[in-house]
Amino acid sequence: MEKILLLGDEAIALGAIHAGLSGVYAYPGTPSTEITEFIQNNATAKERKIHSRWCTNEKTAMEAALGMSYAGKRALVCMKHVGMNVCADAFVNSAVTGVNGGLVVLAADDPSMHSSQNEQDSRFYGKFALIPILEPSNQQEAYDMMKVAFELSEKLQEPVLLRVVTRLAHSRAAVEVGAQGDENAFNPSTGRGWVLLPGIAKKQYAALLEKQPLMLEAAENSPYNRNEKSGTKLGVVACGIGYNYVKEAIANFKIDGINLLKISQYPLPENKILDLAAECEEILVVEDGQPVVETDVKTIVGDKATVIGRLTGQLPRTGELDPDSVSKALGYETQSPLGIAKNLAGRPPQLCQGCGHRDVYTALKEVAAEYEGARIFGDIGCYTLGALPPFQALASCVDMGASITMAKGAADAGLFPSIAVIGDSTFTHSGMTGLLDAINDNSNITVIISDNLTTAMTGGQDSAGTNKFEAICLGLGVSPDHVKVVTPTPPNIPEIKRIIKEEIEYNGVSVIIPRRECMQTLMRHRKQAKKQ
Amino acid sequence: MILCGVGGQGILSIATIIGEAATKAGLHLKQAEVHGMSQRGGDVQSNLRLSTDEIYSDLISKGGADVIISMEPMESLRYLPYLGKDGWIVTSSKPFVNIPNYPDEAALQAELKALPRVSQLDIDAIAKEVANPKAANMVLLGMAAPYIEIVSVEQLREAIRTVFARKGDAIVESNLKAFDAGVAHK
Numbered sequence: 024m025e026k027i028l029l030l031g032d033e034a035i036a037l038g039a040i041h042a043g044l045s046g047v048y049a050y051p052g053t054p055s056t057e058i059t060e061f062i063q064n065n066a067t068a069k070e071r072k073i074h075s076r077w078c079t080n081e082k083t084a085m086e087a088a089l090g091m092s093y094a095g096k097r098a099l100v101c102m103k104h105v106g107m108n109v110c111a112d113a114f115v116n117s118a119v120t121g122v123n124g125g126l127v128v129l130a131a132d133d134p135s136m137h138s139s140q141n142e143q144d145s146r147f148y149g150k151f152a153l154i155p156i157l158e159p160s161n162q163q164e165a166y167d168m169m170k171v172a173f174e175l176s177e178k179l180q181e182p183v184l185l186r187v188v189t190r191l192a193h194s195r196a197a198v199e200v201g202a203q204g205d206e207n208a209f210n211p212s213t214g215r216g217w218v219l220l221p222g223i224a225k226k227q228y229a230a231l232l233e234k235q236p237l238m239l240e241a242a243e244n245s246p247y248n249r250n251e252k253s254g255t256k257l258g259v260v261a262c263g264i265g266y267n268y269v270k271e272a273i274a275n276f277k278i279d280g281i282n283l284l285k286i287s288q289y290p291l292p293e294n295k296i297l298d299l300a301a302e303c304e305e306i307l308v309v310e311d312g313q314p315v316v317e318t319d320v321k322t323i324v325g326d327k328a329t330v331i332g333r334l335t336g337q338l339p340r341t342g343e344l345d346p347d348s349v350s351k352a353l354g355y356e357t358q359s360p361l362g363i364a365k366n367l368a369g370r371p372p373q374l375c376q377g378c379g380h381r382d383v384y385t386a387l388k389e390v391a392a393e394y395e396g397a398r399i400f401g402d403i404g405c406y407t408l409g410a411l412p413p414f415q416a417l418a419s420c421v422d423m424g425a426s427i428t429m430a431k432g433a434a435d436a437g438l439f440p441s442i443a444v445i446g447d448s449t450f451t452h453s454g455m456t457g458l459l460d461a462i463n464d465n466s467n468i469t470v471i472i473s474d475n476l477t478t479a480m481t482g483g484q485d486s487a488g489t490n491k492f493e494a495i496c497l498g499l500g501v502s503p504d505h506v507k508v509v510t511p512t513p514p515n516i517p518e519i520k521r522i523i524k525e526e527i528e529y530n531g532v533s534v535i536i537p538r539r540e541c542m543q544t545l546m547r548h549r550k551q552a553k554k555q
Numbered sequence: 556m557i558l559c560g561v562g563g564q565g566i567l568s569i570a571t572i573i574g575e576a577a578t579k580a581g582l583h584l585k586q587a588e589v590h591g592m593s594q595r596g597g598d599v600q601s602n603l604r605l606s607t608d609e610i611y612s613d614l615i616s617k618g619g620a621d622v623i624i625s626m627e628p629m630e631s632l633r634y635l636p637y638l639g640k641d642g643w644i645v646t647s648s649k650p651f652v653n654i655p656n657y658p659d660e661a662a663l664q665a666e667l668k669a670l671p672r673v674s675q676l677d678i679d680a681i682a683k684e685v686a687n688p689k690a691a692n693m694v695l696l697g698m699a700a701p702y703i704e705i706v707s708v709e710q711l712r713e714a715i716r717t718v719f720a721r722k723g724d725a726i727v728e729s730n731l732k733a734f735d736a737g738v739a740h741k
Contacts (some may be wrong), residue, residue: 028578030588053590137589194587194613197578264613271612346616357617360640364632366658366666370561372597373653405595412655482590 029198031191034162035101035129036061038169043204045096045124046074048084050452051481052103053138054192055131059101060484067203077478079487080423080452081106085113085128092126092182093217095210097173104132105139107148109423109453117182118152119219119227123212125173126182131192134312134343138189140403140420142341144312149184149289153231155238156184156289157247158263162196164247164287170204175241179234188311190343191264239290247287248295254280257353258303258328260296262286262316265309268349275346276355291316293323300324307352308332311344371411379539380406382511383473384414386519387442390527391416397440398433402426402454404446405480405541406473417444424453430468431461440527443470448478451488455495461532462500469526470534472496473511475541483544496534505533512539556703557615557634559600560626561651565692568718569624570601572696576706576714577605587613596653598630605705622702624695627651628675629663641672645699647691648675674698674740681736690733697737708738 029037036058039047049059062068063075074091078084081102088098100110107114107130114128130145149156157172159165165187172183216227242248253273259281261269266285273281284299286292299306306328308317317332324330331337337352338344347357374381383406391397401407401417402425410417419429426443434441445454450472461468472492478484488495496506505526509519519537526533540548556573558566570586577584587602602615620638625631625646638644644667650660667673676698682691693715700708715734719727 028574028584057590190587190613193590194585195574196585196610196613197583267611267613271616274611275616345614346612346619350616357619359617359636359638361635361638361642361670364635364666366663367629367633368654368656368658370596370598370630370654372562372595375595408595 026197026199028195029162029166030057030193030195031159031162031165031187032057032131032193033061034166034198035169035185035187036065037200038166039099039127040065040068040073041201041203042170042173043097043206044073044099045206046088046091047099047101048074048078048088049101050078050081050084050106051478051484052106052131053481054133054189055101055103055129056481056484057192058129071206077484077487081110082113085110085117088126089113089117089120089122092122092124093212095124095212096207097125099127099129101129102131103139104130104143104145105141105422106130107145111148114148114182115152116219118154118231119224120217121180121227121230122176122182123180123210124207125176127169127172127176127185128182129185129187132186132188132312134188140422142312144315145184145186146289146312146315149186150315152184153235154181154184155179155241156186158186158287158289159191160264160266160285160287162191162194162198165191166198166200168247179237181231181234186263188264188343190311235290239293242288242290243292243294245288245292247285248292249285250295251283251285252281255282255302256280258282258284258299258306260284260286260299260306260308260316260320262308262310265311265344265349268344268346269309269353271346272350272353272355276350276353278353278355286316291319291323296320296323297327300328303328305329305331307337309338309344309349309352372408373411374405374408375542377542378405379475379511379537380409380473382513382516382519383444383471383537384409384416386516386523387444387471388414388416390520390523391440391442393524394440394527396438397442398438399442399444400426400430400433402443402445402449404449406444406446409444423449424457427454427461427468427470428457430470431457431464431466434466434468435464439467441468442527443468445470445472446479447472447474447476447488447492448486450492451486451495455499458496458501458532458534459499465531467530468532469523470532472534472536474536474538476538477541477544479541479543483541483547492536501532501534505529505531506536507533508536508538510539511537556603556622556624557600557620557637558603558624559598559630559634561630561653562596562599564626564651566599566601566626569692569696570603572711572714572718573603573605573703573706575718576710579714580706580710582607582705583610585610585613598633600634622699624699626692626695628667629658632663632666643672643674643702644670645674645695645702647678647695649677649679676737676740678737682733685736686729686733690730693730693733694737697734698740700734700738701741
């Protein structure tokens with residue numbers, strides 16, 4: 024068998040292609056982006072015309088994937104953890120409809136919030152929707168599990184959630200890869216279970232509950248949930264990549280007497296956990312993310328064993344696990360023989376030199392300074408860096424699209440001038456509906472759609488609304504006199520300031536679209552042009 | 556080992572070459588990278604682990620690194636807690652100042668020089684002299700080569716040839732020249 028170096032994300036992508044994938048549906052989001060990018064560039068995927076174009080948001084992605092599953096094909100949906108919130112309606116109800124072709128939902132969590140606004144744990148969503156969850160502990164399992172996940176999904180006729188974390192998604196290792204499998208035949212469902220009217224939904228929900236013992240049985244018998252025992256001094260339940268840190272500590276400090284239960288498939292195998300509790304008085308739960316399993320293990324074992332972990336302070340309550348924190352929880356401290364350096368300063372990321380967002384903020388800040396009480400509501404993208412020095416311009420950054428709706432709500436409460444800054448891709452993701460609300464209410468807000476013609480923060484993916492923004496705004500009902508397009512460059516700053524001021528003074532919804540290509544994609548395009 | 560620098564300085568290319576050499580040598584490898592927002596001029600690092608045995612953790616533990624390879628002097632100090640007691644710091648000597656509170660350069664140099672095993676060089680100047688400015692990261696890799704004992708200098712040279720092959724002979728040669736200049740620094 025062939026061995027190749029792959030990122031965790033790439034292993035997932037190749038595993039899916041080899042498992043007979045017919046379509047990936049996704050919106051870019053760190054740390055999940057590379058999965059879809061890999062499929063977009065894969066020769067087999069191109070040849071087979073596997074769907075891989077970016078979607079407008081995670082909800083449209085989830086629904087399209089469910090449609091592909093309805094038609095009998097295998098589909099994959101990929102997103103970062105907060106994308107699960109966006110697609111939650113479709114996701115939870117896909118468990119009630121059930122699936123036809125295999126449907127795998129990939130959520131990439133970001134404990135420690137390397138590139139995110141929270142560290143929510145997607146395993147809650149899997150439990151909530153009552154479906155199986157797979158959580159690979161390394162790149163090889165990530166590859167292998169795609170096939171397992173599609174087979175399980177088709178066997179149970181339910182979606183399967185595959186959960187990874189940043190450290191696996193963005194870490195490289197050699198992966199042994201298998202053969203290319205065939206795609207499913209086109210075979211649309213004829214069932215009635217997809218129509219979730221109350222009468223049918225009740226039956227479907229009962230059927231979902233009836234499948235729970237099958238899911239539990241699959242987890243009890245899963246080769247990914249296995250026991251490795253060198254004694255009974257301490258029981259350890261190690262989930263996903265938490266297993267690696269435990270193994271590392273055992274090897275480093277030659278720790279003996281651990282009864283280790285590796286968990287990579289959920290629902291939790293209750294019998295395996297009860298067996299552990301029968302042998303060990305104390306059980307340490309090692310999981311990357313929130314204490315999901317720790318709470319459940321407590322419930323399962325009752326007073327048969329003491330359960331420790333993030334909730335009891337042996338492991339940090341927040342942030343990703345690492346070999347140091349896990350060693351410490353096992354009673355062994357790692358050391359820094361050379362200490363900590365003194366001459367250090369933080370180096371936060373910043374907007375690129377020459378970036379159009381910089382010119383937008385320069386103009387915006389100067390105009391806003393003329394009004395006491397002005398607020399600029401931000402959104403999610405590179406331009407969120409406008410919250411940091413030198414601009415320090417933003418009052419908020421919450422979730423995709425919230426700039427427009429928060430500006431609207433604040434304006435409803437009397438705030439003036441109420442300004443929203445949103446990127447092009449974020450606007451089509453979740454800003455358009457909020458803009459419609461503002462128009463219908465004739466809210467007094469000024470919306471800046473800072474259009475750099477790409478989804479820049481995640482590395483320059485296509486943006487769904489490119490070349491359509493004026494039409495979208497006019498179509499939603501913004502007055503044609505108050506949709507202005509400008510080119511954000513230093514010489515144009517006086518003109519941009521004048522326009523911003525005019526639109527602030529207009530009592531109603533105005534949209535200003537500063538448009539200039541992202542520096543990163545511009546340099547990439549120039550390089551490509553030079554090659555040809 | 557820890558590879559570090561500022562977003563855009565080319566640490567991932569160094570990792571790619573070491574990874575290629577290690578894979579060809581049949582070693583186990585794990586390499587944790589930083590993608591996403593930090594790449595915009597912020598501090599970036601990659602944990603690269605090579606072994607003849609199976610590797611579990613993607614991350615290096617405190618005191619667990621044999622060498623820190625840094626494109627920037629202050630960045631090399633950021634990861635000091637991860638360096639083992641006999642470990643080396645191999646770094647560019649030239650600060651990259653894109654923050655207002657960059658530490659005093661004399662104090663920074665004094666702290667670096669007080670450490671037992673540090674190899675420093677103005678890699679940009681050397682790269683400009685022997686090859687081209689873009690090859691500074693290969694000078695750094697050459698400087699680090701003697702301390703990456705698990706792969707040989709010749710295996711790294713071979714990996715440079717493989718990785719840059721598709722860019723043509725001239726690029727391969729200039730990167731090798733830069734690499735050799737780094738090796739000669741020892």
